[in-house]
Amino acid sequence: MIATILQFGGGEGSMTPTLLMMGVMFVGFYFLMIRPQMKKQKSEKTFQETIKVGSRVVMTSGIQGRIAQVMEDGVVIETMAGKIKFEKAAISREFTQQRFPDTTEVKK
Template sequence: MITIFLQAAGAPESSMMPTLLMMGAMFVGFYFLMIRPQMKKAKQEKNFQESLKVGTRVVTTSGMHGRISQIQDDGVIIETLSGKLKFEKAAISREFTQQRFPDNSEEEKK
């Protein structure tokens, strides 16, 4: 029994290289499958939050629909059907487009 452990411990140099290569390949795989997409998504969210403008229709992460009425340093004020509410910029999840939800004022002009 002791000879088996000695034989396994006697050859660490030959078995170390494939183990290091496998660990390196796993790290590269994790980087491209998990870390890089998260960084890309975070960058897109930051650009979206910086590009918000007054009058844009948005949806918050909690599902509130409204229109941005003011942009402040510490957040935005969103006008909903029930009144005006203040949210952090990070709480805005997506924007509605004019093609999906056209203004009533444009329909009245036609």
């Protein structure tokens, strides 16, 4: 593939504009795709490491519950159906009243 790219340019010019364009594309991909994904992974990891007993969380599968026990290899989530053990990586986000208000309240 590189050989066809090198042959595609005319024989008379230098490779500097082509290499410059490829460099600009790499930098663009880095700032638009790679860097935001790395920041998201880092924030998720710090969130998963700082969870504590009693926090209400939402799992990646959509299960909501309260953390009953934190262990080294996972957590035990208490749901309406009972207690279930999950890996820490399965916790998607915290379930807070500010982000997810309780809609069962009757407004006057």
